Amino acid sequence: MFSNQQIETLPQHQRIQFQSLADNAIWHVQINWLIFYLPLMAVIIAVRYFNTNIASSIAPHWLLVLPVIVLLSLLYNVYSVRAKGIAVREHDIAFKRGLIWQHVTLLPIARIQHTEIHRGPIERKLGLATLRLYSAGGMSADLHISGLTDKYCNDIRQFIQNYGCDERVKSDESIDE
């Protein structure tokens, strides 16, 4: 039978109310960043201190640039974490990220192939977890969301796992009626 019903209600993603990451998320980002950059800075300073050739070519005041970069990066991280947000809707999961390039990704739950939850040592200490959601065909996870509470991650995973079952139950009920 031919039908051509007008679509009245499109799922309007621009009205989504995004939920911020966990309070501790900023600490996770800052600690991760410092773990990488502090040793790097120490190496640069050590090389400058012990190598006379390099010491003569880099004036001492240039070393002040390093803490300035660190401070600016820490400030950038604060705004970057604030810019991130997640929203779980009835049929899809939305995630926004980015300060300069702002991305909004929408992943329908029906297309999720598998879910992963990662917890590194710092995340475990802060009660956080990283959620990775995979659909088909991508090279890596479609959504990679770090800085969520462990409980929230597990809730989302449970919601995804129940999604197909709930849909089937609904359709079975409507058939029974």
Added chain:
Amino acid sequence: MNNNEWQRVSRWALVYFIVHFAIRFFKGGFLNLLPVLVVFVTQVEQKWFWAQIATSVAVVGLFVYAFAYFINFKYRISSEQEILLNKGVFKKERLTLKFARVQNVNIAEPFYFQPLNLVNCIFDAAGSNAQEVVIPGVKLNHAEQVREQVMAFKAQLQQESSDEQVIPDEAVSSSQTLSISNAEIAKFGLISNMAILALAALAPFINAIFEFLETAFIDRLEAVFNEQAVFIGSAATMAIMVAVLLMILVAVLLSVVMALVRFFNFQLYLQDEKFKRIAGLFERQQLSVSLEKIQSVHIKQNVIARLLKRYTVVCPQVSSGGAGVASAHKNKQTLVMPVLTASQVRQVCSWLFPWFIDLKELNFIKPERALLYKNTVLYALLPTCVAVVFLHSMFDLLVVLWGLLLLPALVSMVYLSYQKTGIALYHHENRYFAVFKTGMLGSQYRVFEVYKAQSATTTSTYLMRRSELKSLYIQLASGSVTMPYLKCNQANQFVDFVLHEIEATQRSWF
């Protein structure tokens, strides 16, 4: 058909194992051994002697390994609707593949099996090479029986799971064919980039090749040119140019041969909602693809194809990661129609999409002009400025002025690329199809049914947000498509519509 006894394959399957491991060695091992080979070519004395020793050891090793593999190889089609495989030499493997997980059963007929009426039965588990199960050297009728058994089981499963699915009556009984002549296939050698790949493969040996060419060819050619007073300029330069041209010619010839080996006597059938393709010179590869499993259709025409008025059509299935079409191309389960005329493209695409019209007639939404301005600055003005500054530091003003000629060339390329970017939606019998267009000198179209999308992303920079613009990125199961610089409301509407189609359509997407 079901058998609880383990079965051995025919003893002729040993030939398959030898060929299979030899190919695997060349594809994987050879590349890993490339540095050793480069050292061998450039450093080792008595090359011929050591090459003979190494080749003999490799051949004996290959034969012994293939024989041990053949001895350990057993299979069983169990009564529980699964294929069991025992294989391996150093690491024994027991592989179980349930019929329900089989995507396709393909039958390949290598040339060395043709007189014996034997074939290879290939079970594809998830559209990826890694999950392929091959039973080599089985009788053709046995392979066909197994295929029917698997497909009958799959059909039964599908009927149980989706009673809603309606197959048009005329499609069940219809059978359409498409043959491509070998002369046309040879054109694919010219169109494709296999020649460049062949040249790239020779890159590590370029010094040795030039040394050989110099002694065997260039010196003699130079002498001939020196005798001819008509040539103006250096005879040595002319000889090198001729040698380079000949190398390119050989690479193109090699590319044509590779195209013929892959697609020789190309035949395509559409039967029972399935594409069946048979092609190949040394191995007649039979590929079977259900229409519903095709994730998108990629119609492309590069510059050479444009001159020859030909197109290449690629129909990828679900790819297990990789950069979209590039990885899908390499996937054995991707249906590639190498050289088609415009009318053949319409014919094949109308089997897939009954609505199919000439895509040039579609009303494409073009990106906003801000994209043109941005690309002109980034890809034309900036490189020209860098080139001019670089030339100015090394040469005089005249050369710098020549460098400025770069600007119109780059601007033209940016403009052509902008003109050929677009997106269109097509509505047919309550089904929605998206067409993404890209290109510069050639053109590429990506057509897919909207509900097959996997996820949608919008991206915007600060300047784009000020101009109310967004770029669109759609992830498909066979790669991804992008549409830059759409108006904000258009991009949002498209994402909303994609979500609606995914969430509201009940049909299976794979």
